[in-house]
Amino acid sequence: MPALFSRAWIWSWLATIVVFGLTLTLTGRNGAGGLAYAALAFGAFSVIVGLGQMLVITLGPGNVDLSIPAVMTLSGTLALKAMDAAPGTAFLGLAVALLAGLATGLANYILIAALRLPPIIATLAASLVYQSVAIWSNRGLRIKPPEALADFATGRSLGVPNVALVALVLSVAVWIVLERGAFGRWLLASGQNMRAARLAGMPVERVRATTYVTVALFAGLGGYLLASFSGGASLDMGQEYLLTSIAVVVIGGTSIAGGHSNVPGIWGGALFMFLVVSMLNSYGLGAGIRMVLTGLIIIGIVIAANGRRARR
Amino acid sequence: MKKLLLGAACVALSVAPAVADTASKKIALSNNYAGNSWRQAMLQSWKTVTDQAIKDKKIGQADAFTTSENQATEQAAQIQNMILQGYDAIVLDAASPTALNGAVKEACNAGIKVISFDGIVTAPCAWRVVVDFQKWGRDEVDYLAKRLPDGGNLLEVRGLAGTSIDKEISKGIHDEVQKYPKFKIVGSVHGNWAQDVAQKAVAGVLPSLPKIAGVVTQGGDGYGTAMAFKAAGRPEPIIIMGNREDELSWWKQEHAENGYTTMSASIAPGIATLAFWVAQQILDGKDVPKDVSVPFLTVTQDTLDNALKTTPKGSVANKNYTQADVQAILAKGK
Numbered sequence: 001m002p003a004l005f006s007r008a009w010i011w012s013w014l015a016t017i018v019v020f021g022l023t024l025t026l027t028g029r030n031g032a033g034g035l036a037y038a039a040l041a042f043g044a045f046s047v048i049v050g051l052g053q054m055l056v057i058t059l060g061p062g063n064v065d066l067s068i069p070a071v072m073t074l075s076g077t078l079a080l081k082a083m084d085a086a087p088g089t090a091f092l093g094l095a096v097a098l099l100a101g102l103a104t105g106l107a108n109y110i111l112i113a114a115l116r117l118p119p120i121i122a123t124l125a126a127s128l129v130y131q132s133v134a135i136w137s138n139r140g141l142r143i144k145p146p147e148a149l150a151d152f153a154t155g156r157s158l159g160v161p162n163v164a165l166v167a168l169v170l171s172v173a174v175w176i177v178l179e180r181g182a183f184g185r186w187l188l189a190s191g192q193n194m195r196a197a198r199l200a201g202m203p204v205e206r207v208r209a210t211t212y213v214t215v216a217l218f219a220g221l222g223g224y225l226l227a228s229f230s231g232g233a234s235l236d237m238g239q240e241y242l243l244t245s246i247a248v249v250v251i252g253g254t255s256i257a258g259g260h261s262n263v264p265g266i267w268g269g270a271l272f273m274f275l276v277v278s279m280l281n282s283y284g285l286g287a288g289i290r291m292v293l294t295g296l297i298i299i300g301i302v303i304a305a306n307g308r309r310a311r312r
Numbered sequence: 313m314k315k316l317l318l319g320a321a322c323v324a325l326s327v328a329p330a331v332a333d334t335a336s337k338k339i340a341l342s343n344n345y346a347g348n349s350w351r352q353a354m355l356q357s358w359k360t361v362t363d364q365a366i367k368d369k370k371i372g373q374a375d376a377f378t379t380s381e382n383q384a385t386e387q388a389a390q391i392q393n394m395i396l397q398g399y400d401a402i403v404l405d406a407a408s409p410t411a412l413n414g415a416v417k418e419a420c421n422a423g424i425k426v427i428s429f430d431g432i433v434t435a436p437c438a439w440r441v442v443v444d445f446q447k448w449g450r451d452e453v454d455y456l457a458k459r460l461p462d463g464g465n466l467l468e469v470r471g472l473a474g475t476s477i478d479k480e481i482s483k484g485i486h487d488e489v490q491k492y493p494k495f496k497i498v499g500s501v502h503g504n505w506a507q508d509v510a511q512k513a514v515a516g517v518l519p520s521l522p523k524i525a526g527v528v529t530q531g532g533d534g535y536g537t538a539m540a541f542k543a544a545g546r547p548e549p550i551i552i553m554g555n556r557e558d559e560l561s562w563w564k565q566e567h568a569e570n571g572y573t574t575m576s577a578s579i580a581p582g583i584a585t586l587a588f589w590v591a592q593q594i595l596d597g598k599d600v601p602k603d604v605s606v607p608f609l610t611v612t613q614d615t616l617d618n619a620l621k622t623t624p625k626g627s628v629a630n631k632n633y634t635q636a637d638v639q640a641i642l643a644k645g646k
Binding site for chain 2: 027031032035039042140142144154231234236237275278284291
């Protein structure tokens with residue numbers, strides 16, 4: 001049991017279970033299935049972008065991608081415009097979304113590496129450009145996704161939301177790369193001490209480039225799925241994922257200083273972020289109190305998760 | 313005697329502007345946000361109407377400026393630039409009702425007319441094109457009362473927390489519900505006037521709610537609410553819609569399938585063009601009251617087909633105002 005509590009992700013999961021239980025006291029047992037399903041469906045988007053953000057944050061101090069919302073909006077907008085609700089175009093849309101992710105990821109990395117801009121500045125400035133391209137490309141008109149794609153995005157397999165299954169596959173892939181692959185070792189080593197990693201002969205720059213492209217690809221996929229899920233892309237669809245993507249990483253026990261990542265914690269954090277808002281809504285608390293409580297609870301979990309590591 | 317004549321001429325001149333030529337006047341639009349379909353439709357309305365007005369020589373110039381970060385400080389700086397650039401009037405959709413008052417006052421002192429709309433400012437020297445948001449909220453409840461004589465549980469989907477518009481609509485709703493004891497608001501979530509946010513918030517709160525008879529909304533959130541009810545396998549309540557094309561077409565489809573009937577209300581993005589003509593009228597020397605009230609745009613079952621026909625796909629039902637419309641509104645207000 002002590003071994004379990006020393007794991008950084010356990011706190012986000014404990015919090016999730018507590019919040020889930022507290023909400024159930026209102027809904028009764030009948031609501032459990034519905035609430036769990038909704039948490040998995042909406043949490044999936046936070047997981048997808050949170051995984052990308054986790055990789056970037058793992059790169060070490062100062063590394064963070066603030067362009068995630070804009071990349072989501074741009075990919076969703078371009079993909080739905082390319083598909084134009086025509087049947088059989090789901091993969092075309094996916095390709096467009098991923099291409100948008102690839103292009104924005106490369107652009108971010110070039111700004112950071114070639115111009116030596118701090119990642120916070122580079123990605124924030126670039127996101128203004130991406131957002132403007134999204135506005136310019138479709139003027140905020142909501143185009144519906146093709147019906148088959150919408151059915152997939154909102155549908156379920158074996159009782160689990162399809163989007164959650166997509167997020168699960170990605171999570172397993174990221175986990176394998178981090179825990180078993182050479183790339184994962186390089187990434188963690190770079191995050192712990194970039195200079196040491198470079199001197200040890202690791203391809204540090206290639207790792208950074210791959211990471212910034214990966215986060216944008218994940219954001220592109222997230223935007224594509226979210227737009228298909230909610231019946232169309234809108235210009236502010238990515239907005240709330242700026243803070244969410246960082247929050248799920250931090251709550252999940254990934255070190256904000258870099259060098260340590262935690263995939264199971266991302267799920268705990270994502271489910272928690274959805275459930276805590278649902279709980280406070282269900283208890284009928286106003287928006288002001290809700291935000292204050294959400295903030296306090298997040299701080300509490302982060303202290304619990306990171307305090308453990310400090311003492312270890 | 314000569315002095316007296318000169319004085320008389322001055323008086324004559326200051327009365328004359330009622331027929332003053334506005335063909336050389338310059339109007340600027342200061343807009344705080346462009347990141348959603350409503351604002352995009354608003355900017356397009358502005359362009360359509362002002363381009364025509366320039367062609368018709370009713371105004372010299374009408375430029376639109378949008379701040380990128382939706383910050384009051386940024387918009388205040390923008391207004392100061394407009395003062396330096398010598399605009400005759402500023403039409404303003406403000407980021408804050410109070411934080412821009414300093415900049416607005418500077419503009420007024422420089423002799424510039426400031427006309428705020430949608431996001432209005434409280435500075436006394438500015439004009440306000442206002443929508444009766446409380447009435448919007450009251451009308452929603454009145455409609456539901458008509459449709460649901462037995463009452464029932466209501467879910468409230470609110471807008472962006474902390475904005476005056478959200479507070480006003482919500483106040484109208486809650487005030488009116490007092491009149492109908494058979495209604496009970498059993499849940500309230502913030503949908504931020506966005507379908508995806510509303511969908512998420514409603515899905516999270518639905519498991520804890522009893523049977524819902526009606527949903528009161530603030531526009532841009534009705535379709536997402538409907539999707540959340542559908543995903544939860546719940547019967548569709550009467551959801552008040554908000555004039556977005558996806559909301560209207562969903563309503564039309566449901567009506568064709570099972571006779572689903574509701575109503576829809578929102579402010580038309582073309583309110584910017586109304587503010588534009590108000591500015592033109594003021595520059596023309598007309599006496600315009602500081603508060604100009606405009607009706608919000610309502611769509612009923614009877615007008616649904618027509619509203620859908622005139623609404624571009626993926627946009628929002630709109631109305632571009634003409635000079636004559638505005639003159640009629642101003643005449644009625646007197």
